[in-house]
Each structure stands twice: as C-alpha cells, then as structure tokens.
Amino acid sequence: MGMILGKITVETPKHEVLQSTNEYEIRKYPSSVIAEVTYDPTQMNGNKDGGFTILANYIGALGNPQNNKAESVAMTAPVVTQSKAEDVGEKIAMTAPVVTKEQRGGVAEGGEKKMITMQFILPDKYKRVEDAPKPLDERVVIKEEGERKYGVVKFSGVASDGVVKDKVEGLRIALEKDGYKVIGEHLLARYNPPWTLPFCRTNEVFIPVE
Structure with missing residues (x-):
C-alpha cells in the first residue's frame, strides 16, 4: 500500500543541498x-x-x-x-x-x-x-x-514529454537568470514503480551546472 501511495522505501543517492529557492535546488552529488x-x-x-x-x-x-x-x-x-x-x-x-x-x-x-x-x-x-x-x-x-552538481526541480504526476519539456525550460531559465552556467543536457529521475498512483509519484528534472 505504501508504494501505491508514493512511499519511497529503497536507498536514494546521498547529496548535499547547496542552495534552495522557490524554483529549484542546487545539489552536489558525490561519486x-x-x-x-x-x-x-x-x-x-x-x-x-x-x-x-x-x-x-x-x-x-x-x-x-x-x-x-x-x-x-x-x-x-x-x-x-x-x-x-x-x-x-x-x-x-x-x-x-x-x-x-x-x-x-x-x-x-x-x-x-x-x-x-x-x-x-x-x-x-x-x-x-x-x-x-x-x-x-x-x-x-x-x-x-565523479562528483557532479545539478539544478533540480521536483514534481508529481506522470512525467510525460510535454510536462518534462515545460519543467526543463522553466528550470533552465531560472538557473541562467541566477547566473548558473548550464553544462549539459537534462535528466529525468523517477522514484516510484509504475503502479504508484500518478498524483503520488515523485519525479525530478536535473540540469548539470558548473
């Protein structure tokens, strides 16, 4: 029942939050x-x-x-x-x-x-x-x-192509506005199995930054 409702019961990567705003987080991940x-x-x-x-x-x-x-x-x-x-x-x-x-x-x-x-x-x-x-x-x-740094935005629901595109564009604009240099293509991370209710799912878009 927990996974159906979006509970994440497995190990997730360790990371350090370097900055948190209303629009995104800057995270550093170790090797x-x-x-x-x-x-x-x-x-x-x-x-x-x-x-x-x-x-x-x-x-x-x-x-x-x-x-x-x-x-x-x-x-x-x-x-x-x-x-x-x-x-x-x-x-x-x-x-x-x-x-x-x-x-x-x-x-x-x-x-x-x-x-x-x-x-x-x-x-x-x-x-x-x-x-x-x-x-x-x-x-x-x-x-x-190796160690890397990302701008990250979290969202729920189904990570469809249109939704991901909107999240990527919004995140890229916010990062560049705040002076971050984007150094690669975006990533999409999904934290739940397919049977999790859509509105309970956790997704994140990552954009690598310097």
Whole structure:
C-alpha cells in the first residue's frame, strides 16, 4: 500500500543541498557506481523503458541475478534515463548520466539516431567499479560517475514529454537568470514503480551546472 501511495522505501543517492529557492535546488552529488544500458528504442518496440528489464536482471530484481557472483543487488531510486542523438554508424558513447525522457525512435533528421541510456545507481556500499559484480549481459556497463552538481526541480504526476519539456525550460531559465552556467543536457529521475498512483509519484528534472 505504501508504494501505491508514493512511499519511497529503497536507498536514494546521498547529496548535499547547496542552495534552495522557490524554483529549484542546487545539489552536489558525490561519486557513485552505476549500471547502465544504452539501446535503440526501435529495437524495443518503441519502449523508452526497454532497458529496465536488462538492468533488473543484472541485479536480480526479476529472478536469479545475472552477474558473475550470482549476487542480489538492492534496488535503489531513482531510475535514471536520458535520450541522446548519435550519428548513424558511430559507436554509442557510454558516458551519459540518466533519468527519464520521452523520445522518438528511429533515424531523425540530419542522419541522427535517437538512443536511450538507462541507469541504476548501485547501493552506496559499492565504492568502486571493482566492488560491483560483473554483468553476464555484455550490454550492461558498470562505471563510476565523479562528483557532479545539478539544478533540480521536483514534481508529481506522470512525467510525460510535454510536462518534462515545460519543467526543463522553466528550470533552465531560472538557473541562467541566477547566473548558473548550464553544462549539459537534462535528466529525468523517477522514484516510484509504475503502479504508484500518478498524483503520488515523485519525479525530478536535473540540469548539470558548473
């Protein structure tokens, strides 16, 4: 019942709030270890969350853990997803952080293919890549993200493309008005499972800043 009503019962990333306004927070996140998968949504029947099952299998959320230690890894929140454009034929860079964003699959104008990267942030006990069990599925990449700083806005409801776009634009304007330099693309973080009532869901848009 708690999760249906939006209660977050799993570990969330530690962070420091550097500034809080009526419009946003500035947060600093320490280094963390993540598991990520990058995929073409056109190969997943257009499902923007098509990487979830791959990552869930790695940690053992859907059955036996698909890693070299057969070690169950605790689920954390949020699930992070980011869409990005890649030149067709080029190798996909595995360096982008993630949260959730709608996107169009297939080849876009200008010969670019839209790709999606989804990440699970591993529990804090995994301090280094070497500490985490090795995935059996080669599509899963384990890597470390260094310290980073974001402007963040929180909202409830369904994180549709239109809602996310409005939140991103509003956050970007507010940050630039206050003198922050935006240094990357936005991320969308979702903290609740799909069965949580929409008005009880917690979502956040992140924009990296200097």
